[in-house]
Amino acid sequence: MMRHLKHFTPWQRVLHWLMAACIIAMLFIGVGMVSSVRPVYLTLVSIHKPLGIAILVLVLIRLVLRLRYGAPALPADLPAPMKLAAEGSHYALYALMIAMPLIGWGMLSAGAYPVVLFGGWHLPPILPQSDALHALLWDAHFYLAFAFFALILLHVAAALFHALVRRDGVFQTMASAAIHDEMAPAE
Amino acid sequence: MPSSHRLPVLGSLALIGIVVAAGAAAFAYTAGWLSPARLTPNKFVEAFAPPTGVSLGHRRNHAKGICFTGIFESNGAGSALSHAQVFSSGQYPVLGRFNLGTPDANAPDASVRVRGLGLRITTPDGQEWRSATISPPFFPVSTPQAFYELLRASGSKDPNAMPAFVAANPEFAKFGAWAKSAPWTGSYAEERFNSVNSFVFVDGAGAEHVVRWSLLPAAQAVPVPPEELAKRGPDFLEQEIAERVAKAPQRWTMVVTVANPGDPTADPSQPWPADRRTVEVGTLTAQQVEAERDGPCRDINFDPTVLPSGIHTSDDPFPAARSSVYAKSYDLRTAEAKDYPRTPTGEKP
Numbered sequence: 440m441m442r443h444l445k446h447f448t449p450w451q452r453v454l455h456w457l458m459a460a461c462i463i464a465m466l467f468i469g470v471g472m473v474s475s476v477r478p479v480y481l482t483l484v485s486i487h488k489p490l491g492i493a494i495l496v497l498v499l500i501r502l503v504l505r506l507r508y509g510a511p512a513l514p515a516d517l518p519a520p521m522k523l524a525a526e527g528s529h530y531a532l533y534a535l536m537i538a539m540p541l542i543g544w545g546m547l548s549a550g551a552y553p554v555v556l557f558g559g560w561h562l563p564p565i566l567p568q569s570d571a572l573h574a575l576l577w578d579a580h581f582y583l584a585f586a587f588f589a590l591i592l593l594h595v596a597a598a599l600f601h602a603l604v605r606r607d608g609v610f611q612t613m614a615s616a617a618i619h620d621e622m623a624p625a626e
Numbered sequence: 627m628p629s630s631h632r633l634p635v636l637g638s639l640a641l642i643g644i645v646v647a648a649g650a651a652a653f654a655y656t657a658g659w660l661s662p663a664r665l666t667p668n669k670f671v672e673a674f675a676p677p678t679g680v681s682l683g684h685r686r687n688h689a690k691g692i693c694f695t696g697i698f699e700s701n702g703a704g705s706a707l708s709h710a711q712v713f714s715s716g717q718y719p720v721l722g723r724f725n726l727g728t729p730d731a732n733a734p735d736a737s738v739r740v741r742g743l744g745l746r747i748t749t750p751d752g753q754e755w756r757s758a759t760i761s762p763p764f765f766p767v768s769t770p771q772a773f774y775e776l777l778r779a780s781g782s783k784d785p786n787a788m789p790a791f792v793a794a795n796p797e798f799a800k801f802g803a804w805a806k807s808a809p810w811t812g813s814y815a816e817e818r819f820n821s822v823n824s825f826v827f828v829d830g831a832g833a834e835h836v837v838r839w840s841l842l843p844a845a846q847a848v849p850v851p852p853e854e855l856a857k858r859g860p861d862f863l864e865q866e867i868a869e870r871v872a873k874a875p876q877r878w879t880m881v882v883t884v885a886n887p888g889d890p891t892a893d894p895s896q897p898w899p900a901d902r903r904t905v906e907v908g909t910l911t912a913q914q915v916e917a918e919r920d921g922p923c924r925d926i927n928f929d930p931t932v933l934p935s936g937i938h939t940s941d942d943p944f945p946a947a948r949s950s951v952y953a954k955s956y957d958l959r960t961a962e963a964k965d966y967p968r969t970p971t972g973e974k975p
Contacts, residue, residue, distance in 0.1 A: 466653070467652070467653065467656045470653060470656050470657035470658075471656045471657070472950075473667070473950075473954075474656075474657055474658035474664065474666045474667075474668075475658075475664070475666070475667075475950060476665050476666065476667055476670060476770055476946065476947040476950045476951060477665075477943070477946065477947070478939075478943055478946040479946075480946045480947075480949065480950045481931055481939060481945075481946045481949060484949075550925070550927065550956065550960070551925060551926055551927075552927070552929075552932070553752075553753070553754050553932060558935045559751065559753060559934070559935035561752060561753070568925060569925075570925050570959075570960040570963045571960075571963060573925075573956075573957075573960040574957075574960045574961035574963070577957050577960070577961070578961070588653055591649075592646045592649050592650060595645060595646065595649065596642050596645070596646050599638070599641070599642045599645060600638075600642060603638035603641065603642065604635055604638050604639065604642075
C-alpha cells in the first residue's frame with residue numbers, strides 16, 4: 440500500500456541523525472560522569488559542556504528548518520491516539536533539546552562556575568549567582584535527563600513500530616538516504 | 627490479517643522490546659546502577675558524614691570556614707613555567723576561604739588538625755584559577771580509593787577497622803607522625819598551605835612542567851599547644867584572622883616546586899626531595915575578612931580543576947575525584963540553604 444509521504448529534507452535528515460548521535464552520547468556521558476570519581480570524570484565533563492552547546496546550536500538550526508520546511512504528514516489511517524502521541528512527543532523532544540543545554544548553562548551560571556568550552560574559550564553567565572536557582576536547575580537537569588532518555592526510547596520504539604509492524608513509510612521519511620525528495624507514486 | 631503474518635509481527639514487537647531493554651540496560655550500567663562496588667561521589671559524600679550528623683547547607687568536608695578577599699600580585703617569574711595570565715606581572719583579584727578539615731561546621735577550632743585555604747584568582751582574560759590547599763605537607767593516602775577506605779575506617783565502630791586500614795596503607799603512618807609532631811599555631815596567617823596534588827604547567831613554548839605549590843606565610847609561626855588553643859574558644863581562629871586582617875593585610879608567598887623526571891607526581895602522599903627547583907611566583911594578600919554566612923565565598927566551589935589555560939591536571943588522580951565529590955557537595959548544600967540561612971536583609975550589623 441503506497442502513500443503520499445514525502446521525506447524530510449536532506450538537511451533535516453542529516454541534522455536528525457547527527458543530533459541523535461550527539462544527544463545519546465550526551466545522556467550517557469551525563470549519567471556516567473555524575474557516578475564517577477575517576478580521572479575520566481574530567482574528560483567526560485570537558486566533553487559534556489561543549490557538546491551541550493553544540494546541540495543547542497544544532498537544534499536552533501533544526502527548528503528553523505522545521506518551521507521553513509515542515510514535516511511529512513502522518514498516514515491518514517494512523518489511529519488518533521497514536522497521532523496525538525506522535526505530535527506530543529515531538530513537541531516534548533524539541534522542548535528538551537532546547538531546554539537541557541540552557542538549563543545546564545544556567546545551572547553553571549547560578550553556581551558561579553566558568554562555562555569553559557575549549558581551552559580558554561568560555562561563555563558568559565546567563566543567570567546571576569544564586570544557590571536557589573542552582574538547586575532548582577540542578578534538579579531540573581537531573582530529572583529531565585531521565586525523562587529525555589525515556590522519551591528517546593519511546594521514540595525509537597515508535598520508529599521501529601512504524602518500520603517493522605505498520606510498514607507505513609513513516610520511518611523512511613527520516614531514514615531514507617535519497618537526496619531528491621520524490622513524491623511516492625500514488626496508488 | 628492472515629495468520630502467516632502474525633509471527634513476523636510478534637517477532638518485530640519482540641525485537642523492539644529487545645532494543646528498548648538493551649538501551650535502558652546500557653544506560654543503567656553507565657549510571658552505575660548495576661555496579662554497586664563503583665566508587666561514586668555519593669558514596670564519598672556519605673562517608674564524610676560525621677557521627678554528629680551532616681552540617682546541612684555546608685560543605686561536606688572543610689565545612690567550617692570564613693571568607694576573605696584580596697589580591698594576588700604576580701612577579702612574572704611564573705611565566706617561565708606557565709603561560710596562564712595569572713603568572714604575568716600584575717595584580718589579580720582573589721576570593722578566598724580559610725577553613726578547617728572537618729565535616730562538622732560547629733567543630734571547635736582547636737579540635738581540627740588540618741587547616742585549609744580555598745582560592746579563586748580571576749584574570750582580565752576572563753579565566754579563573756581555583757585551588758584548595760591544606761596545611762599538611764603531603765596527603766594521608768596515595769589514592770582516592772584509599773582515602774574512601776580511610777573515611778570508612780575512621781567512621782567505623784569496629785575497633786579493628788583503623789589498625790587494618792593502617793596495615794593495608796603503610797603510607798598513612800607518615801601522616802600520623804606529622805599530625806602528632808607538627809606544631810599547631812594560633813592563626814591562619816601563620817600557616818603554610820600546600821597544593822599537595824601535582825598539576826601540569828604549560829609554558830609559552832608548549833613545554834610541560836609538573837609542579838606542586840605552597841603558600842608560605844609572611845607572619846612568623848608561633849607554636850601553641852592544642853590544649854592552650856582549646857582555651858581560646860571554639861571560634862578563635864575566625865576571630866583572630868578577622869581582627870588581624872582588619873589591623874593589617876596578611877601575606878603569603880606562592881612558591882612553585884618543579885618535579886624532576888621520575889618524581890612521584892601521581893602520589894600526593896609522597897613529598898618530593900627537598901632539592902627540587904622552586905620558583906617564587908608572587909604574593910597573596912588577604913585584605914578583608916567576612917563571615918561565611920553572608921560572605922562571597924559561601925556559594926563558591928573551590929574545585930581544583932577549574933584551571934586557566936596554561937595549567938592542567940597531571941597523572942595525580944585526586945583532583946578529578948575532588949572535583950566530582952566537591953560538585954556533589956555543592957549540589958547538596960545549595961539545595962539546603964534554608965538550613966544555613968543568610969542574615970535577613972536589614973538585620974545585618
